[in-house]
Amino acid sequence: MKSKQLYPEASLALSAKRSSLAPEIAEAFRNFSQAVFKEGALPEKTKQLIAVAVAHVTQCPYCIRSHTAQAIRKGATQHEIIEAVWIAAEMQAGGAVSHSKLAIDEMESLEEA
Template sequence: MYPKMTKELADKKAALAPQNVEAWRNFSKTVFKAGALDEKTKQLIAVAIAHVTQCPYCIKAHTPQAIRKGASKEEIMEAVWVASEMRAGAAYAHANIAMEEMEKY
């Protein structure tokens, strides 16, 4: 369903906007460096967010990164469950908008 990510494809995209890609890569490196949060925690957050945003490329990139940074399979799955709850919770919270509209009728 999605094109396979290859170096050739990445190079083609980068060639179309080299300054943007360089800035984004530097931003990404900075964001994922250890700071107040360690690198493993940042990768677990990325895995969870990748599931909420439903980005298959992000899931494929950040899941192995989380493992390389020391996350267990159980921690990764727990992060996915947290993401699932947050996504479901948001849908339920937005029911307030539907309730408001229903009250008009």
Template sequence: MAATIYPPTSPEVAHKRRDLAPDVQAAFEAFGRQVFADGALDTKTKQLIAVAIAHVTQCPYCIEGHTKAAQRAGATAQELMEAVWVAAEMRAGGAYAHAAIMIASLSEEPLR
């Protein structure tokens, strides 16, 4: 990851996280292994979904990690970019859909 405001990942951070809550860390890792295992969806598809969601949640660690995992699972650069475009459309679609709340509020008495 390029130099950013985010601290770099490191073995020391991973060890500290595990030391502070070992049982939770172990459960989280087991959960992740199960979630990304082949099932009704294959691992590559799950990783493409993860890349898309990582862009919506704007997690740089997730973007980097799941991009690499998606590539290891066989995803191409073109598939990854399409996943990001799907995420962008969905995020924009959410703002568009929520305009209904603003439109409904137009008829209400303004707060003073």
């Protein structure tokens, strides 16, 4: 019996299997992804750095590896990648702090009751 891993290694075989199970959707997603990461108002390197940051917030290990590699291929430095990661960390922490207003609002409404 094959051992199950939390995050199986990405492979062409797994990608082909996923595509074969929903070929039209897989093709649409590939086209969408290519359009999103194509040079536009933002340079490709910047788009990949944004993707690195978002991948850390969504905590997708496949995305972290893939977009880090793509960012390097597009000319990003290790320092730029780590700064993107720190921006992601600050934004995620900042969201928790700013949402504390909901807890404070609830506590205040319970005091009034």
